[in-house]
Amino acid sequence: MRADDVPLTPLNFLRRTADVFPDRVGLVEESGDSVTYRELHAHAARLADALRGSGVGSDDRVAVLAPNSLQLLAAHYGVPGAGAVLVALNTRLGPDEYAYILRHSKARVLVVHHLLADAVRSALADQPALQLVVEITDRDPTLPGATAYERWLNAAPAGPGLADPHAEQAPIAVNYTSGTTGKPKGVVYTHRGAYLNALGSAISFGLTAHSVYLWTLPMFHCNGWCYTWAVTAVGARHVGLLRPEPQAVLKALAEQAVTHFCAAPVVLNAIVNDPAARTAVLSHPVRVATGGAPPSPSTISRVRAMGIELTHLYGLTETYGPSLVCEPQDSWSEMDDEALAAAMARQGVRTLTVRDVRVVDAKLADVPSDGRSVGELAVRSNTVMAGYLDDEAATAAAIEDGWLLTGDLAVRHPDGYVQIHDRAKDIIITGGENVSSVEVENVLMSVPGVVDAAVVGRPDDKWGEVPVAFVTLAPGAAVQPDDLVAHVKSRLARFKAPKEIVFGDLPKTSTGKIQKNVLREAARRPR
Numbered sequence: 001m002r003a004d005d006v007p008l009t010p011l012n013f014l015r016r017t018a019d020v021f022p023d024r025v026g027l028v029e030e031s032g033d034s035v036t037y038r039e040l041h042a043h044a045a046r047l048a049d050a051l052r053g054s055g056v057g058s059d060d061r062v063a064v065l066a067p068n069s070l071q072l073l074a075a076h077y078g079v080p081g082a083g084a085v086l087v088a089l090n091t092r093l094g095p096d097e098y099a100y101i102l103r104h105s106k107a108r109v110l111v112v113h114h115l116l117a118d119a120v121r122s123a124l125a126d127q128p129a130l131q132l133v134v135e136i137t138d139r140d141p142t143l144p145g146a147t148a149y150e151r152w153l154n155a156a157p158a159g160p161g162l163a164d165p166h167a168e169q170a171p172i173a174v175n176y177t178s179g180t181t182g183k184p185k186g187v188v189y190t191h192r193g194a195y196l197n198a199l200g201s202a203i204s205f206g207l208t209a210h211s212v213y214l215w216t217l218p219m220f221h222c223n224g225w226c227y228t229w230a231v232t233a234v235g236a237r238h239v240g241l242l243r244p245e246p247q248a249v250l251k252a253l254a255e256q257a258v259t260h261f262c263a264a265p266v267v268l269n270a271i272v273n274d275p276a277a278r279t280a281v282l283s284h285p286v287r288v289a290t291g292g293a294p295p296s297p298s299t300i301s302r303v304r305a306m307g308i309e310l311t312h313l314y315g316l317t318e319t320y321g322p323s324l325v326c327e328p329q330d331s332w333s334e335m336d337d338e339a340l341a342a343a344m345a346r347q348g349v350r351t352l353t354v355r356d357v358r359v360v361d362a363k364l365a366d367v368p369s370d371g372r373s374v375g376e377l378a379v380r381s382n383t384v385m386a387g388y389l390d391d392e393a394a395t396a397a398a399i400e401d402g403w404l405l406t407g408d409l410a411v412r413h414p415d416g417y418v419q420i421h422d423r424a425k426d427i428i429i430t431g432g433e434n435v436s437s438v439e440v441e442n443v444l445m446s447v448p449g450v451v452d453a454a455v456v457g458r459p460d461d462k463w464g465e466v467p468v469a470f471v472t473l474a475p476g477a478a479v480q481p482d483d484l485v486a487h488v489k490s491r492l493a494r495f496k497a498p499k500e501i502v503f504g505d506l507p508k509t510s511t512g513k514i515q516k517n518v519l520r521e522a523a524r525r526p527r
Contacts, residue, residue: 007168009191010198010229014041014077015162017235021209027070027238028256030248035070037235040077043070045161046153047078053156054109054132058083059171061105065089065098065120066113067242068215071136071149075111076173076219076228080191081162084108086173087186088220091116092433092493097184099123101176102130105186105389111136115242117143168192173223174389177317177434186389187317189223197320197383198229200353204325205260205289205311211236214252214261216244221432225262225289225313225321236260246274253282262289264432265299266463272302282307289313291322292432292464295344301337314347314420317434318385318404324348324357324418346419347410354381359412364401369412374421377410378403428457428465435467435496437516443491444469444484449477452506454514455498458523468523469498472505 017026018041026037035043051062062079064086066072072088079086087105089098098120102110106129112120114137121143124133135141136149165172172191176184207213213231215238217224231238239256241248244267252258263271268290271277288303291313295303303310312326326348332340350357359367359375367375384404387395398405409421428435437455444453452472457465473479481501488497502522507515 007164007170007191008195009080009165009168010172010194010233011077011081011162011164011191012195013198013229013233014044017041017232021235024235025237026232027073027240029070029240030242030252033070037232040070040074040232041162043153044074044077044081046156047074048081048162049159050153050156051079051082051084051109052159054152056082056084056108058166060084060109061087061107061174062109062111063087063089063102063105063107064111065091065116066111066136067091067115068219068240069113069136069242070240071111071113072219073228073238073240076223077162080165080172083163083165085171086223088173088175088223089120090176090220090433090493091119091218092495093119094490094492094494095119095122096491097493099126101184101186102127104184105174105176108132109134111149112143112146113137114139114142117141165191168195169386171386175220175222175317183439185391185394188386188389189320190386193320193383193386194223194226194229196353198226198233200351200383201226201322202230202234204322204351205230206287207231207234207236207260209235211259212239212257213237214239214249214256214258215241216249216267217262217264222315222317222321225315227262244270246271247276250274250276250280253286254280257284258286259284260287260289265290265292265295266431268295268303269299269462272299272306277302277306280306285309287311289322291315292429295341300341300344304337310344312344312346312348314418316406318398318406319354319379319381320383320385322351323354323379323381323383325351326417346413346417348417350379350381353383354379356380357418358403359410359418360403364403367412369414369416371411371413371419374409374411377406377408377418377420379406380404428455428467430457430460430463430465430467430495432464433493433495437467440467440469440488440492440496440498443488444471446491447479447484447487449474449479450484452514454506454516454519456516456519456523458499458520460499466499467496468500468502468519470502470504470506470519470522473503 022038026040028034111134133146135146173189174186289311313322314324315322324347367373440455460466507518
């Protein structure tokens with residue numbers, strides 16, 4: 001072993017913080033229960049030993065379905081600390097989606113919170129790789145054959161606890177995203193990438209040992225944009241929140257002296273539009289990061305009135321979360337809300353640990369930085385995914401000549417700031433979640449009487465975008481809009497269900513392709 005060649009891994013963040021600040025509160029849960037960093041480290045170490053004792057080996061996948069909680073935070077250290085790979089599951093999916101992800105990831109172990117047990121119950125059938133189900137519960141498990149979490153931890157033989165990976169390029173996590181096709185893809189993160197992105201995020205967001213970070217962002221979403229590791233790295237305090245309800249967020253901001261939180265636009269808008277927010281003025285500085293849609297002038301005004309500093313981010317699951325930040329310039333402090341909103345509508349410049357960002361044409365040549373020439377946003381960095389799990393074709397399509405092609409169309413302004421011009425056409429981003437139109441269309445097409453379907457996004461003040469479905473029925477088919485919506489909700493996550501169903505013939509090109517640009521315009525028109 002060389003003195004100058006030690007694997008970069010976020011596991012060292014927890015080890016160091018537990019050494020330096022052992023008695024500092026590391027996590028306060030919504031219930032009021034708290035654990036110190038010494039206790040968080042011990043919990044993660046026990047989890048690593050329990051996984052080893054259950055036969056989990058190097059690079060095996062361990063799926064965790066839980067809200068923002070001690071167990072999910074500890075899993076970000078305990079699972080990779082056992083040499084395994086964390087698959088943090090989206091808590092908003094449907095049974096078919098859970099079944100597919102568990103099969104595709106070949107998860108050996110599933111840890112599931114009792115509040116979400118029913119959502120995954122039917123997905124446990126026909127899972128040949130799954131050998132152990134552990135239920136986080138204070139009572140007897142409700143899932144068939146499941147073991148109680150604490151009982152399982154306590155029965156594990158003592159072992160080495162958190163061990164370094166065999167290589168820093170070893171996988172630390174797999175995060176599933178619908179991407180641009182109907183089937184979810186597993187985005188592979190490495191120890192090295194997670195380490196670097198976490199440190200970059202901590203610096204960019206101004207986290208220090210005295211920060212208090214509120215978990216409004218789900219920890220399953222790009223591993224909480226890597227803040228599961230970043231907050232621990234600086235020895236700051238995590239504050240758990242099961243659901244980001246506006247009242248709960250406002251209460252935590254005040255009572256827990258929160259200094260930082262992240263929120264999708266839908267969550268941020270819900271907070272600032274809550275009646276209690278109209279008179280809320282925080283007594284201490286707070287920073288919020290948001291991404292997915294540019295903040296509106298009214299949102300900026302209300303956030304500033306509350307004493308909150310807003311940061312606009314852009315990123316992908318494929319880039320470990322944020323890869324661009326709308327870094328404020330000194331001159332922006334003199335702007336009014338409208339001018340500031342125009343400046344902040346841009347996605348910005350590369351974050352600290354992103355090597356380079358370009359806007360390129362079809363030949364990968366840079367487009368002019370004139371704020372008008374449109375190209376595709378491309379990223380190259382140590383914080384770009386290692387690839388899609390068991391999908392070489394999709395990986396090759398996404399990474400060309402050493403650049404990740406994001407599928408997002410953008411312009412670069414003369415000052416170097418990038419602004420997204422349009423999203424990849426088939427993706428709808430609603431409430432910060434990606435919805436594949438192809439996936440929803442396939443479900444609609446499975447309904448007897450449906451002969452054609454197309455799903456597009458319609459702008460929405462609350463959610464950013466919502467899905468709208470255009471459906472062609474067979475002659476005489478007696479299918480009602482509510483039937484189609486209910487069918488989608490029974491097969492997919494509820495947020496993927498269309499908010500409106502429009503019946504009729506679909507516009508098509510001469511080659512038979514559906515003209516989604518025409519449908520997007522139609523979706524915007526009032527009916």
